[in-house]
Amino acid sequence: MVVFGDGGNDIxxxxxxxxxxxxxxxxxxxVAAAxxxxxxxxxxxxxxVIDKVLKHEAPFKQ
Structure with missing residues (x-):
């Protein structure tokens, strides 16, 4: 699952x-929580980010 946040309620x-x-x-x-x-x-x-995920060019690895 990919999630995005910008406020304290997203931590x-x-x-x-x-x-x-x-x-x-x-x-x-x-930023510290993400x-x-x-x-x-x-x-x-x-x-x-979603575009890169769908193209299998995701800018991250886990």
Whole structure:
């Protein structure tokens, strides 16, 4: 499961997921809880990651 978060309410979800992404504009606590980073949610950060996953070009390994 791939999850994305940018706020304090996302921290537990980010900790539980296998592939967790903190958005570029996320605070430090959110970044610490996530395993990976994504671009800004003010642009197409989520879409960029999903596109790479679907093309088997995921920007991460576990």
């Amino acid at each position: 537990e979800m980010l900790r539980q997921a296998g592939f967790s992404f903190a958005m570029e504009n996320a605070g430090s606590a959110v 395993k990976y980073r994504a671009g800004s949610n003010n642009r197409e950060g989520v879409l960029d």
